[in-house]
Amino acid sequence: MKLLEQLEDSIASISDKLPSLPEGFSQGIANWAWLLSAIAGAASILTAWNLWSIYAACTVGLCPSTLGVFPYLSIAAALICGVLYLVAIRPLKMLAKRGWDLIFIATLVNLGAAIIFILAGSGGSLISALVTVAIVWFILFEIRPKFQPTKES
Numbered sequence: 107m108k109l110l111e112q113l114e115d116s117i118a119s120i121s122d123k124l125p126s127l128p129e130g131f132s133q134g135i136a137n138w139a140w141l142l143s144a145i146a147g148a149a150s151i152l153t154a155w156n157l158w159s160i161y162a163a164c165t166v167g168l169c170p171s172t173l174g175v176f177p178y179l180s181i182a183a184a185l186i187c188g189v190l191y192l193v194a195i196r197p198l199k200m201l202a203k204r205g206w207d208l209i210f211i212a213t214l215v216n217l218g219a220a221i222i223f224i225l226a227g228s229g230g231s232l233i234s235a236l237v238t239v240a241i242v243w244f245i246l247f248e249i250r251p252k253f254q255p256t257k258e259s
Contacts, residue, residue: 114210121247135245136252140198143191143209150188157181176223183219187212197256206246206253213242 126132135142161177190212197205220235 117243118247118250121244124244127248132248133252136201136249139249140195143194143198147188147191150184150191154181154184154188157184179219179222183215186215190215201253203253203255206250210246213239213246
């Protein structure tokens with residue numbers, strides 16, 4: 107967890123140098139982060155289910171057999187992110203830092219999975235993945251001060 111805190115602090119120091127979102131807008135995002143997390147969690151779980159269904163068809167010979175381990179990694183990444191987003195709902199409703207931390211971890215899992223798939227030649231663009239994460243982190247670090255540490259954080 108120490109490494110995660112160091113990464114968070116490093117990104118926060120970069121984020122502090124960027125222009126800020128309007129206060130009311132960032133407060134609104136923080137207040138509704140739990141709903142965004144619920145939507146993202148449901149979408150991630152649904153994605154994992156759909157991928158499982160597609161790859162299950164491959165086991166009966168409907169797809170090329172060269173898929174390797176990547177389908178299972180993508181299912182695992184989607185499930186991990188989905189669970190993190192869903193577990194974050196309650197603390198996000200309370201504006202607890204623990205909820206924010208879970209969302210940050212989910213973004214790291216997403217980034218890691220994207221990089222692995224791109225480097226393995228499974229599709230996607232590294233530039234697109236990095237730009238997406240930069241935008242998400244910009245918003246995430248803009249709302250970070252709205253979330254307070256709790257005893258369980």
